Amino acid sequence: MGCVCWVHNKPMGHLCVTMLQPGLQRRAFGAGIACIAGVLAMPALGALNKPELTRVLLAVSGRSSLSNLPLTIAAQLGYFESVGLQVDFTDALEEPQVQQAVGSGAAQVGAGMFDHTLYLQSKGQPCRAFVLMARSPQVALGVARKSLAWYRHTADLKGCVIGVPASVPTAGMVARLVLLRAGLGPADVSIIEVDAHADVPALLRQGVLDVISHTDPMMTMLEQRGEISIIADTRTLKGTTELFGGVLPSSCLYVTQEFMRRNPLTVQSLCDAVVRALKWLQTAGPGDILKTVPEAHLAGDRALFLAAVDRSREAISPDGLMPDGGPRTARRVLGTLGVIARPELIDLSRAYTNEFAERAKEKFRA
Numbered sequence: 001m002g003c004v005c006w007v008h009n010k011p012m013g014h015l016c017v018t019m020l021q022p023g024l025q026r027r028a029f030g031a032g033i034a035c036i037a038g039v040l041a042m043p044a045l046g047a048l049n050k051p052e053l054t055r056v057l058l059a060v061s062g063r064s065s066l067s068n069l070p071l072t073i074a075a076q077l078g079y080f081e082s083v084g085l086q087v088d089f090t091d092a093l094e095e096p097q098v099q100q101a102v103g104s105g106a107a108q109v110g111a112g113m114f115d116h117t118l119y120l121q122s123k124g125q126p127c128r129a130f131v132l133m134a135r136s137p138q139v140a141l142g143v144a145r146k147s148l149a150w151y152r153h154t155a156d157l158k159g160c161v162i163g164v165p166a167s168v169p170t171a172g173m174v175a176r177l178v179l180l181r182a183g184l185g186p187a188d189v190s191i192i193e194v195d196a197h198a199d200v201p202a203l204l205r206q207g208v209l210d211v212i213s214h215t216d217p218m219m220t221m222l223e224q225r226g227e228i229s230i231i232a233d234t235r236t237l238k239g240t241t242e243l244f245g246g247v248l249p250s251s252c253l254y255v256t257q258e259f260m261r262r263n264p265l266t267v268q269s270l271c272d273a274v275v276r277a278l279k280w281l282q283t284a285g286p287g288d289i290l291k292t293v294p295e296a297h298l299a300g301d302r303a304l305f306l307a308a309v310d311r312s313r314e315a316i317s318p319d320g321l322m323p324d325g326g327p328r329t330a331r332r333v334l335g336t337l338g339v340i341a342r343p344e345l346i347d348l349s350r351a352y353t354n355e356f357a358e359r360a361k362e363k364f365r366a
Contacts, residue, residue, distance in 0.1 A: 036309040048056045051266035055086040058253075059107035062167055062196075064297040066216050067251040068111055068131045074277040076292050083269035095169050100244075102127060108259055109270065113137070113170055114249040114322075115330050115339070117351040122340045126257045130272040130318040130350040133278070134250040136240040137170045138312050140219040141178055142228030143211050144204040154182035154231065156188060160210035161201065166193040168215055170250070173211040173241045176337055177243060178232050186317055189338070196259055201227055217299065217308035224307070233311045246329035250315070257350070268356050275320040275360035282318055282366075320357035327352060 015140065060068055071089075074080055080087045087109075095112050102110035103125040110116065110127070120127045143151045148160070157179065164171040175191060194200060194209075200218060203209045204227055212219075212228065216235065220226045233239035240248055251268060260267050286306050290298075298305045327348040335343030360366070 025344075026167050027120070028284070035205075042292060048130055049265070050084050050271040052263045052268045053108075054084060055088065056089050056109055056266065056270070057090060057107045058109040058111060059090045060111040061091075061093045061098050063089055064294075066308060067138055068132050069093045069293075070113060070274050070277040070281065070316070071251055072293055073280055074273045074299055075156050076294070077277065077280065079273035079276050080270075083272050085266070085269050085273070087270075094167055102256065109256060110254050111251065112254070114252050114327070114352070115170075115334055116305055117252075117254050118327075118334055118340060118343075118346050121351060122342070124351055127254045128260055128350065129227045129249075129252040129254040129322070130260070130267055130356045131274045132322050132357070133320070134251045134252075134315045135247055135275065135317050135323055135326070136237060136315040137174065137234040137248060137250045138315050139168065139173055139174045139213060139215055139234050140230050140231045141211065141213045141232040142219060142222060144207075144209065145227060145229055146205060147207050147210045151229070151231075153185070154178060155185040157182060158356040159189065161190045161192060162211040162213060163192055163200065164192040164213045165196055165210040165215070167196050171213040171215065173333070173337060173339075174234060174243070175211070177333065180336070181243075183316075186239060187349075196211055200315045201225065205227065216312055220308040220311050221301075221304055224304070234315075236314050238316075244329055244333055245274065247323045247326045248329050248333065252352075258331060260353075268359060270325065271320060271356040272360045272363065275357060275366050276364050278317055278320055279364050279366040281313075281316055319361045321354050323355075332366065 016166050021316070038122070047328060060071065062068065063071065070233045075087065090107055093101070095116070097121055098110045099116050101107040103120055114129055117129050138178045143157075148156070150156070164175055172191065179185065179189060184201070200212055200214065201210070201222065204212065204222070210224070219230070223230065232243055237247060253274060255267060289306065289309060292300055293305070331340075331343045331346050331348060334340045340346065
């Protein structure tokens with residue numbers, strides 16, 4: 001009487017051999033082969049979920065800024081480690097230096113404004129955003145109540161001195177667009193760069209600056225002190241749409257096309273960690289945020305930091321996805337301001353992808 005051997009796993013890693021009757025041979029043989037193949041393939045399948053790289057260098061400008069808050073949360077809560085990545089940050093860079101670091105390969109990943117990818121593409125260095133952290137620039141423009149007490153309309157800005165932080169190019173973009181809408185050009189005002197550590201309140205009180213275009217928590221502090229009146233606000237989606245004519249995607253993570261092609265699982269892992277942080281931020285209370293954010297990021301004023309987070313909470317992306325129409329708005333704005341000479345040549349499909357964020361959203365139900 002013929003028989004076939006059936007091999008299967010037993011506890012403690014042992015194999016067991018069972019003798020089968022002839023009538024079960026054909027069916028059992030096929031099932032057995034499939035089972036053995038599945039067992040042998042299990043380590044390989046597990047390896048497929050691991051990122052190609054275990055360590056990446058991420059270039060970022062102003063890591064403690066609110067636009068990079070999701071990165072801080074992901075790092076502090078161990079979300080990068082949970083996906084098998086060690087992320088090293090290169091801080092103290094200006095935004096153009098972040099672009100240069102990613103474009104040259106000095107850093108594998110960049111954290112910056114979405115328009116970076118459009119600018120780099122115009123220079124022949126195609127980069128692609130894969131997870132969005134902020135849906136608006138989080139910049140506000142305010143006029144000094146002391147020196148411009150008579151302000152009524154944007155046309156009144158003629159002859160004024162406008163300060164913009166050198167480390168935040170988007171602040172300059174907001175100021176220039178407000179002026180353009182009022183029919184004013186660069187010759188009608190003086191735009192000066194303000195050092196990141198400058199005493200902006202003092203410059204406003206002394207009359208050195210008439211207008212300031214800046215991010216939080218600076219703008220929230222100036223509002224609370226009654227130093228300024230906000231005339232353009234991209235910390236909210238409504239204010240962003242009013243100024244730019246649509247939602248303007250802001251802070252994101254991006255890599256070169258080549259890096260994405262060679263390391264899709266690394267990109268997915270980075271995206272997973274950030275989307276998980278975005279989901280955490282949607283429900284985090286003040287106490288949760290204060291316990292998680294490093295003390296150095298609070299700049300010695302916890303109440304101000306929380307007020308600034310609350311002021312810009314709407315800007316934080318809920319799921320990492322690029323909003324419909326956002327890339328087109330960014331391309332149009334860059335063309336209007338002359339940042340890109342031929343915006344019609346920019347291929348938006350090469351500037352971003354939602355595929356990684358969609359997988360992460362489904363995974364974490366963001």
